[in-house]
Structure formats: structure tokens, C-alpha cells
Amino acid sequence: MSPARRLPPAEWAVPAALAAVGAALDWATTTRPAAMPVWLPFDFSWFAWAGTVLPLWWYFRGIARMAPARRPAPWRRAVFALGMGLIWAVLQTRYLYLAEHEFFLSRIMHVVLHHLGPFLVALGLAGQPIRAAMPAPLRRLVESRQVRAALAPLMQPFVAAFLFVGLVALWLWPPVHFASMIGHRLFWVMNWSMVLDGLLFWCQVLDPRPAPPARAGYGARAAMAVGVIFPQIAIGAFIVFSRHDLYPYYNYCGRFFPDISPLYDQLVGGMVVWIPPAMMSIVALLIVLSHLRAAEDAAPRPLDPRAARMAALSARWTGR
Amino acid sequence: MKPLRPLLLALALLTTAASPWHDISVRGEVPALGFAATDAASGHTVTAADFRGRIVLLYLGYTHCPDVCPLTLHNISVVLRRLGKAAAGVRVLFVTVDPHRDTVPVLRRYVALFGPDFVGLRPDANQLARLARRYRLAYAVDPGGHGHPYTVTHSAAVYVFDRTGAARLLIPSLASTTPDLPGVTADLRRLLRGQTAEGWFGWLARWV
Amino acid sequence: MRSLAALVLLAALARPAAAAPLRAEGAWFRYLLSSIPAGGYVTLTNPGPATVVLTGVASPACGSLMFHRTDSQGGMERMVAVPRIRVPAGGRFRFAPGGYHLMCDAPHMHRGQTVPVTFRLAHGAPLVVRFAVRGANASGPRASAPAPARMKSQ
Numbered sequence A: 001m002s003p004a005r006r007l008p009p010a011e012w013a014v015p016a017a018l019a020a021v022g023a024a025l026d027w028a029t030t031t032r033p034a035a036m037p038v039w040l041p042f043d044f045s046w047f048a049w050a051g052t053v054l055p056l057w058w059y060f061r062g063i064a065r066m067a068p069a070r071r072p073a074p075w076r077r078a079v080f081a082l083g084m085g086l087i088w089a090v091l092q093t094r095y096l097y098l099a100e101h102e103f104f105l106s107r108i109m110h111v112v113l114h115h116l117g118p119f120l121v122a123l124g125l126a127g128q129p130i131r132a133a134m135p136a137p138l139r140r141l142v143e144s145r146q147v148r149a150a151l152a153p154l155m156q157p158f159v160a161a162f163l164f165v166g167l168v169a170l171w172l173w174p175p176v177h178f179a180s181m182i183g184h185r186l187f188w189v190m191n192w193s194m195v196l197d198g199l200l201f202w203c204q205v206l207d208p209r210p211a212p213p214a215r216a217g218y219g220a221r222a223a224m225a226v227g228v229i230f231p232q233i234a235i236g237a238f239i240v241f242s243r244h245d246l247y248p249y250y251n252y253c254g255r256f257f258p259d260i261s262p263l264y265d266q267l268v269g270g271m272v273v274w275i276p277p278a279m280m281s282i283v284a285l286l287i288v289l290s291h292l293r294a295a296e297d298a299a300p301r302p303l304d305p306r307a308a309r310m311a312a313l314s315a316r317w318t319g320r
Numbered sequence B: 001m002k003p004l005r006p007l008l009l010a011l012a013l014l015t016t017a018a019s020p021w022h023d024i025s026v027r028g029e030v031p032a033l034g035f036a037a038t039d040a041a042s043g044h045t046v047t048a049a050d051f052r053g054r055i056v057l058l059y060l061g062y063t064h065c066p067d068v069c070p071l072t073l074h075n076i077s078v079v080l081r082r083l084g085k086a087a088a089g090v091r092v093l094f095v096t097v098d099p100h101r102d103t104v105p106v107l108r109r110y111v112a113l114f115g116p117d118f119v120g121l122r123p124d125a126n127q128l129a130r131l132a133r134r135y136r137l138a139y140a141v142d143p144g145g146h147g148h149p150y151t152v153t154h155s156a157a158v159y160v161f162d163r164t165g166a167a168r169l170l171i172p173s174l175a176s177t178t179p180d181l182p183g184v185t186a187d188l189r190r191l192l193r194g195q196t197a198e199g200w201f202g203w204l205a206r207w208v
Numbered sequence C: 001m002r003s004l005a006a007l008v009l010l011a012a013l014a015r016p017a018a019a020a021p022l023r024a025e026g027a028w029f030r031y032l033l034s035s036i037p038a039g040g041y042v043t044l045t046n047p048g049p050a051t052v053v054l055t056g057v058a059s060p061a062c063g064s065l066m067f068h069r070t071d072s073q074g075g076m077e078r079m080v081a082v083p084r085i086r087v088p089a090g091g092r093f094r095f096a097p098g099g100y101h102l103m104c105d106a107p108h109m110h111r112g113q114t115v116p117v118t119f120r121l122a123h124g125a126p127l128v129v130r131f132a133v134r135g136a137n138a139s140g141p142r143a144s145a146p147a148p149a150r151m152k153s154q
């Protein structure tokens, strides 16, 4: 063993500490579930723990290694941590129990998993710092041609928008919703498919760079953000205006708020599907337009004719 | 909304018509029978392994519930009577969500009122939390005081597990005044015969 | 307890004076153990031209007696106390398993007995009804009563 190959303490001490905290939480939720405070895990998951704390750690370590001028702004670091924290909170804290027992609370959970959480994470511009700090084998895997080739078709704007809306529709299709709420494996698949698809979608839409290096131009990304509004409104409206109970799962396993009737729960849940995602899309559109403007300032002549049309459109909005 | 209704109805029919069960098949989705609690009859801790080889019905309740808990247990006892001799292969687990008031002697005398196939289980707080989490069941005990009554709420669901301990059915109707007793009886008879037919969705879900 | 007995006596005395405003049928308690509450069920029919309001209920066979409703609309079962019950003119009100019931705390009764229950009315003399005491597996006031009605037939 040469001293040069010895890992510096931060390399192993932090993962070891995170693993130890995870093991303690795992032990506590298994043996003492009744004594767990509401903000600690209700049903501990190693996948959720590792999937939250490791990217957070890599992100901040990666930033420390970057040249100060290239680091994401402090507000971006804060929203990244907030987004990761929100995703972990709805998947792990006692909120999970609430979401399992009230339709509208499960819809809020999915707004966080598919919209708000990945949206905030995407604003953190986490790709570079995380790749800089993650272990080399994992980094090679993430950057491998196979992974990129597998993701490329999913990031084609029309496919990405279709996938985004399709997943919302799939998990809300009544028989699928029943099976995925009552079953543990399908519940896991449902929640993580929402998180991963949300990341794929919002990281692309909110990428500040022009195309290339981004895959799609600003115009296509603005269209993605706006295009997903209408199918989600249709799904939300269908649920809101349903006169019968579409989701009997909550009647079998019981609602957290017994005073809220099944149809009212369903109505509020439909509103959650309908309104917050539409608002997020509008915010995303404004961000895409501001990115376009910044890119326009950097390069006087946009090469993409569609971007030029978007610029003309944005000029009317912004008065520039 | 109107043109979508026939479509929705067709979907509902498709998913129910494909199922040979009167109750809701949860096979492959809900975890196998798994719990630990104090058996009211013996005072010893029992686990799911003690019920292998029997069809198990699992229901959460509490003894100070004079209306709907006895109604549910009574409906189950009617089903067991309809099963005749085959009922010997069935055990009904009544798990109290109010272990504070439902002591072992109270629970033992309570379940004995409904028949020999009824088993009273008194979990401790952690055992109860684990069981409820596993089966997505909800319960709340508010000890009250200051003029507020002691109130208990709990899920109405009855789960059915087969001889191997695998979760098979969810019975939604037993707590109601309009129980589908012939349907529940037919489903239990089917499970007692060991038939494993299931809806296409349950089959699909096992592979996801 | 003495006041209750007096009430029952008063009711019994008052009865012949005026026709009872309500008719009671199928009255029974599901008695389980003395340490846990018993649920009481009855159907009250109001043949008269005015709504009859029940403001309370008492029985010498119960430590306390209240109107209760089981609420299971959202998939959670719970009981809610109900302050008063309205029996509509020309209509009826059913206390039945899974819905409205009389919540008898600290019951002292035994199976096969009948026990008196006094309903207090907003107007007029109290109404005394005799309840049959049945066991855990009963579904009505008589031993031969059919299992819970309205079973789905296949």
C-alpha cells in the first residue's frame, strides 16, 4: 500500500456517515415504527435514501471543485437542495402515509415527484458538478455511449412530452391506479417513474444553453412546456367532473380525513392534476424565454430560425 | 364527458369480467401474510407461520365498537356457517387497533362470542404500526378527555390470504348492511379448493 | 338511576292518557360483554301529521345511552354522537346495524331478557319501548330472524 493510493478522509468518511445514518433509520422504522416522528421515514427505503443524499453530496462536492466563475449561483444550489428535499419528504416522511390514504394528497405527492421537485432540481444545473464528483465507474456509465443512445429517443421533444403526459394518464387510469396504490412493487415503480421522467423532462426544458449543445432549440422546449398543459387539463377536468367514484382504493383502505367525502376528495384531486401543473408550465415557458433572451444577447444572430421566431414573440412580451 | 362514459364502462367491465372473483383480487400486489401479535386465546405471541395451511381473513377493529365490528364479524360467521365443514380450514383474525382498552382477557371473551374460528390478536403499538403499513390500513385512537369522547377510527377492509399465506382478495362489502354473502362464500370455497384463477391484471401485475 | 326509574314509571303512567305518537318495531340489543358497549336497534314509525323529534334516550339497563351513527363514507369506520333524531310525519326512522344505533355503555342485561328503553320527545310524553336482548351472532329481535336483509342473490 503506497500512501498515494490512500483515499482522503472525505472520500470515505461522508459516505460511511450517510450509510450509518441510513442504517439507523432503517433499524428504527423496522423495529419502532410507532415511535417515529412525522418528519422521519414512515417506510424507510435505501433506494430513496441513496438517491437523495448521494446526489446532494456529489453536487456540493462537485461545486467546491469547480472554478468559482463556473459554479451555479447560490440560489440555484438552494433550489436544488430544496427540490431533492421535497422529493425525499413526500416519498419517505409520514406524508407518505397521508398520500396513501387520501386521493388529493396522493395527487399533491405526484405534483412534487413529477413537477415541482424535478423542476427545482433542474434549476440547480446539477449535471456538471454531480458528474465531476461521482465515483469514476458510475461516471463512465452515465457518460457511456449506450446510456446516451438509450436516452436520446426519450428526449426527442415530442416523445418527451408524450411520455410526460402518458405517465400521468397511465397511473391515473382507474384499474392501474388501484393496483399501484395497493401493491408495494407497483407503488415503487409508479413513484420512481414519475421522478425520473420529471427529471428527464425538466432538465431538458430548463437547460439554459442553446441547441447545440442542448438537444432541442428553445422553441421546441417552449412548445414542450406549453404542450403538456392541455392533456393534463383534460385529465384533471375529467376527474373533477366525474359524478361517480373513480378510485375505490381509498374507500377500501380508508381516508385520512374521514370528514371529506369520496367525491369531494376526488374533485380536489382533479383540481390538483389540473391547476398546479399548468402553472408550472407557464413558469417554465417564462424561464425558457429568458434563456432565449440571454442566448440572444450572447450571440447577436440566432442560428435557429425557430428561435428567431420565438425571439420575435418574446419581444412582444418583454418589450425588447 | 358523455362520449367517454361508455368507454369507461367498457373498461370497468373488461377488468371485472375477466376476474372470476366476486371480491377484488389483490394477488401479486399485496404482500403475503406477515405479522406478530399476542394471541388472545393463549397469551403467547403468534406470527403468520402459525396460520400456514389455512385460509385467513384479516380485519382491524376494536371491541368497544358495538355496531359495525360485530356486524362485520357476524357477516363472516354467516359465511362460515354457509361453508359448513369446510369452514374448519378458515381462520378469522380480528386485530384490535385499541390495545390499550382491549386487554387479552377482554379480547379472548369477545372473539369467542362469534365462534371457534375467530382469533383475537392484540399487537403492541409497533406490531400494529407494522401490520397497518404493510396492508395500507389506517387507524387512529384519540383517548379524548375534557368532554371529548374516546374515539377510534379504522379501515373497513377485510383481506383474504390463501393456504400459503399469499394475499388473494380484498372484501369490500362485509362491513355494510348489504353484504354479498353468497359471493364471499363462493370466493372462499374457491380458495379452499385451491383454485388459482385470477384476473388478467393480477397476472400482469406480478410481472411488473 | 332513581330518576330513570321514575321516568320509566312516569312514561308508563302517561301512556294511556294519549295515543303514542310513534310505533316501535323490531327492537333489540346486540349484547356482547358487560365491559363493552351494546348496540340497540329499532324501527320507529310516525303515523301522525307532524315530525316527531327525539331529544334523548335512557334505560335502567345501561350506564349511559346515546344516539350514535356509524360513519363509513370514506372507508374509515367511526362512530359519531347524534344529539337528536327526527322521525318524519307519515314516515319512519330505522336504527339498524351499520348505521344509526343506540349506544349502550356499561350494559347490565343478559341474553333472552327484554329491557325497557325510554325515548324523550321534544313534545309530549316519553315513549317506552321494550328491547329484546340478543347475542353476538343475532341479526334481529327474534331467534328465527333472517340474516341481514337485502343479500345480493347471484
Ligand SMILES: [Cu+2]
Residues within 6 Å of the ligand: B066, B067, C068, C069, C079, C101, C102, C103
Ligand atoms: Cu356507537
